[in-house]
Amino acid sequence: MAQTGQNLVGKRVKEARAKVRLTQEELSERLAKLGVSIDRAGVAKIEAGIRSVLDFELVALAKALEVKVVWLLGIKE
Numbered sequence: 001m002a003q004t005g006q007n008l009v010g011k012r013v014k015e016a017r018a019k020v021r022l023t024q025e026e027l028s029e030r031l032a033k034l035g036v037s038i039d040r041a042g043v044a045k046i047e048a049g050i051r052s053v054l055d056f057e058l059v060a061l062a063k064a065l066e067v068k069v070v071w072l073l074g075i076k077e
Contacts, residue, residue, distance in 0.1 A: 008074065009058065009073060010046050010049040012074060013072065034064060038057065058072060
């Protein structure tokens with residue numbers, strides 16, 4: 001499931017965001033409420049596989065999108 005670029009979770013972030021019908025800006029706002037600062041452009045870069053994701057950002061993305069971290073990583077349980 002490797003993508004080009006540095007980030008493996010971008011495709012899953014985009015998929016999860018679409019399922020719950022969140023805009024990139026709305027996801028950014030949810031992350032801010034969790035204490036993680038990723039602006040709309042940052043979310044777009046993550047989804048494009050351009051920007052890498054730190055461990056604490058991964059946890060916050062999972063919470064904001066209401067999915068499991070392992071799902072974002074593409075790991076089958």
